[in-house]
Amino acid sequence: MGILGLVLVMAAGAAQGGVPAGNLPVVTAPPVQVASPQAPLNILMHPSVMPPPARVYAPPPVFVPAANPHIPRPMGYADGWVTTADYPKEALKAEQTGFVVVSLTVAPTGRVSGCAVTLSSGFPLLDAATCRLLAARGLFTPATDEAGNPTTGTWAQRVKWALPNVLPYPPRASWLDLKITVEADGTQSHCEVSRSEGQLSTQFAHLGPFPCSGQKTRPYTDAAGRPVRRVVTVTQAVTVTDEAP
Numbered sequence: 001m002g003i004l005g006l007v008l009v010m011a012a013g014a015a016q017g018g019v020p021a022g023n024l025p026v027v028t029a030p031p032v033q034v035a036s037p038q039a040p041l042n043i044l045m046h047p048s049v050m051p052p053p054a055r056v057y058a059p060p061p062v063f064v065p066a067a068n069p070h071i072p073r074p075m076g077y078a079d080g081w082v083t084t085a086d087y088p089k090e091a092l093k094a095e096q097t098g099f100v101v102v103s104l105t106v107a108p109t110g111r112v113s114g115c116a117v118t119l120s121s122g123f124p125l126l127d128a129a130t131c132r133l134l135a136a137r138g139l140f141t142p143a144t145d146e147a148g149n150p151t152t153g154t155w156a157q158r159v160k161w162a163l164p165n166v167l168p169y170p171p172r173a174s175w176l177d178l179k180i181t182v183e184a185d186g187t188q189s190h191c192e193v194s195r196s197e198g199q200l201s202t203q204f205a206h207l208g209p210f211p212c213s214g215q216k217t218r219p220y221t222d223a224a225g226r227p228v229r230r231v232v233t234v235t236q237a238v239t240v241t242d243e244a245p
Contacts, residue, residue, distance in 0.1 A: 070143055070144045070153075071143050071153050071154070071155065072106040072110070072140040072141060072142050072143045072153040072154075072155050073140060073141045074138070074139070074140055074141075074155070075110070075139045075140060075141055076139065078138070078157060081133060081134055081137040081138060082129075082130065082133045082134065082137075082159045084162065084163075084164050086129065086133055087129075087161070087163075087164075088125045088126065088129050090125055091123060091125040091126055091129070091161070092163070092164075095163060096121075096123040096125065096126055096161070097121075097126075097161050097162055097163055098121030098122060098123060098126060098160075098161055099119065099121060099158060099159070099160055099161075100117060100119065100120065100121045100126055100127055100130040100158070100159045100161065101117070101118050101119035101156065101157070101158045101159075102115050102116060102117050102118060102130055102131055102134065102156070102157055102158075102159070103115070103116045103118050103154050103155070103156055104134060104135075104138060104154065104155045104156075104157055105152065105153075105154055106138075106140045106142060106143065106152065106153050106154065106155055107142070107152055108142050108143075108150035108151055108152060109142065109150075110139055110140045110141060110142045110150075111138070111139065111140075112134060112135045112138040112140075113152075114135075115130075115131035115134060115135050116131075117130070117131065118156070121161060126161045130159045130161075134157060134159070138157075140155065172238065172240060173238055173239055173240045174197055174237070174238045175195060175196070175197045175235065175236070175237045175238075176193065176195065176196050176197075176235070176236040176237075177193070177194045177195035177196070177233055177234070177235050177236075178191065178192070178193060178194070178233070178234040178235075178236070179191070179192050179193075179194045179231060179232070179233050179234075180212070180231070180232045180233075180234065181229070181230075181231050181232075182217060182219065182220060182229065182230050182231075182232055183219070183229050184219050184227040184228055184229050185216075185219060185227065186216045186217045186218055186219040186227075187216050188212040188216075188217075189212070190209065190212070191209065191212040192209045194233065
């Protein structure tokens with residue numbers, strides 16, 4: 001029974017002849033404790049702190065230069081592919097000599113697949129022997145295209161057919177005049193045979209131009225010391241006399 005109910009019962013008893021109303025004890029109800037609302041909690045919501053993303057360092061791009069086309073290159077000493085030991089017997093007997101310039105077609109395998117004479121010696125035996133020997137012995141690093149892949153290329157080769165030092169016959173009187181044009185920078189731009197007589201004429205079967213050696217010399221100069229272009233004539237002569245040494 002609550003406090004209010006107890007008070008009502010006691011009052012009713014007094015009214016029925018019990019305790020006089022004036023003598024009833026006064027019961028004071030305790031104050032009602034009303035909980036004051038608490039202030040809301042000030043909760044600071046902090047955003048989640050995420051670690052910074054890891055930096056991914058990509059390696060720098062590898063620079064691969066584009067392959068430039070390359071011509072074929074001889075493997076070994078190309079001038080040794082033809083020697084005096086290869087002299088055709090009939091050409092040696094006829095004292096045939098001279099230069100042969102050929103254009104070799106080099107297959108992607110590095111082997112010679114074709115040969116064309118671009119400057120003849122004037123002697124078919126020497127021209128044919130040159131192509132036959134170079135085709136059999138020539139070995140190259142093949143040409144490459146722009147992508148660096150082996151491809152067909154060409155190579156120019158010059159062969160000098162010269163008689164052996166020991167000849168089965170004595171030398172005879174002969175003359176040979178060579179004209180060489182030397183440019184102001186010292187390079188040889190033009191070479192030709194201007195005169196050929198006797199035994200030396202077998203070195204060149206015909207008058208006219210022939211391949212220059214490509215050597216570079218000190219240029220000629222004029223009176224003021226300036227480099228100038230000059231034409232040089234070289235004369236080779238063999239004379240035979242009956243004089244005793």
